[in-house]
Amino acid sequence: MNVNDSERRLRNAMGNYLALYLRLSLEDMDVHGDSPKDESNSIQSQRAMLRNYVNAIPALADRPILEFVDDGYTGTNFDRPEFQKMMDRIRTGDVTCIVVKDLSRFGRNYLEVGDYLEHLFPFLGVRFIAINNHYDSQDYVGSTGGMDVAFRNLIYQRYSQDLSEKVKAAKHMKMAQGKHICGCPYGYKKKPGIKDQMFIDPEAGVVFTAGGLFYHFEKEQVRRLFCAMAERFPGGMIAFDAVNALGLKGVNAEVKMAGESAGSYFSLKKPREELESWSERIVNVVEKDYMNGYLKGGYRPTAITRFFHWVMQVFHMSFMLHVEFWEESK
Numbered sequence: 180m181n182v183n184d185s186e187r188r189l190r191n192a193m194g195n196y197l198a199l200y201l202r203l204s205l206e207d208m209d210v211h212g213d214s215p216k217d218e219s220n221s222i223q224s225q226r227a228m229l230r231n232y233v234n235a236i237p238a239l240a241d242r243p244i245l246e247f248v249d250d251g252y253t254g255t256n257f258d259r260p261e262f263q264k265m266m267d268r269i270r271t272g273d274v275t276c277i278v279v280k281d282l283s284r285f286g287r288n289y290l291e292v293g294d295y296l297e298h299l300f301p302f303l304g305v306r307f308i309a310i311n312n313h314y315d316s317q318d319y320v321g322s323t324g325g326m327d328v329a330f331r332n333l334i335y336q337r338y339s340q341d342l343s344e345k346v347k348a349a350k351h352m353k354m355a356q357g358k359h360i361c362g363c364p365y366g367y368k369k370k371p372g373i374k375d376q377m378f379i380d381p382e383a384g385v386v387f388t389a390g391g392l393f394y395h396f397e398k399e400q401v402r403r404l405f406c407a408m409a410e411r412f413p414g415g416m417i418a419f420d421a422v423n424a425l426g427l428k429g430v431n432a433e434v435k436m437a438g439e440s441a442g443s444y445f446s447l448k449k450p451r452e453e454l455e456s457w458s459e460r461i462v463n464v465v466e467k468d469y470m471n472g473y474l475k476g477g478y479r480p481t482a483i484t485r486f487f488h489w490v491m492q493v494f495h496m497s498f499m500l501h502v503e504f505w506e507e508s509k
Contacts, residue, residue: 196242197233197244197276198265199233200262200265200284201248202249202250202262204251222248242276245265249262254283254285255286276306279310280310281312363377385415385416387419388419389419391420393445394427394444397444398444409458413504414504416501416502417504418501420497420498421500422446423446423448425496429496454502463505464501464502465500466499468498468499
């Protein structure tokens with residue numbers, strides 16, 4: 180075994196790692212889709228470039244490698260999980276060299292990038308290489324990268340700011356046109372081939388909940404609303420609370436005691452029969468008294484609550500309802 184081999188093994192045993200840092204931010208994704216806007220900036224391409232570079236440099240090829248990947252994180256700040264892990268390894272002395280595709284992959288904040296390159300890394304004895312910028316801190320021992328590096332960092336920061344403004348403007352324009360710009364909520368699917376439109380998922384349906392909402396409407400208004408919802412949301416359902424005529428008097432009495440002038444009007448005598456008579460699409464009406472349907476397990480069984488429960492059951496004053504909207508195909 181020659182001296183160089185002994186030194187190499189000793190260096191590796193001491194944890195003299197080389198770190199490959201890869202980053203792809205949301206700003207680097209296409210505004211209109213999920214594919215990378217520039218394939219050269221993809222994680223796979225960055226990884227291949229970094230490893231090819233390292234393998235071609237004898238002084239780096241034998242170093243043990245650690246890879247840190249921040250996929251989907253902006254470069255305008257350094258609050259990135261993998262970057263922070265890399266810095267922890269640097270502070271413990273495990274990592275003494277960092278290789279990135281270019282300075283923009285490391286960061287797009289002009290001041291902070293400059294602070295790392297000119298102060299922190301030289302102080303910690305870390306070599307920094309940005310391949311596409313032809314920058315190797317080893318060539319600038321005792322000095323900074325000069326105006327060239329500083330100007331590049333400034334351009335990268337301004338590029339990120341300008342791109343962010345363009346992305347926001349594009350999204351605001353889509354919203355003004357009534358187009359969808361985020362993930363589909365439960366009960367919807369994206370239209371095939373149309374990225375900014377949705378349609379109702381007939382298998383999942385749309386789930387609505389309404390607590391204390393319909394009391395202040397006339398029954399005919401509620402009927403028209405339910406019929407329209409049954410037509411618009413086939414396969415969906417709604418859960419809501421309601422009262423009978425006696426319960427409605429109690430609701431109005433409570434409202435009056437609270438000093439409010441708004442009246443309550445909506446009540447149901449036979450919920451299942453009435454609701455299913457409104458439309459052939461309104462089906463599977465399930466009814467539970469209020470205490471069992473909404474407060475079950477949520478109240479302490481005292482003499483007062485047990486009496487209240489008994490009154491609710493005997494006089495059927497308040498109840499919870501589950502209503503489904505049948506699909507046309509069914």
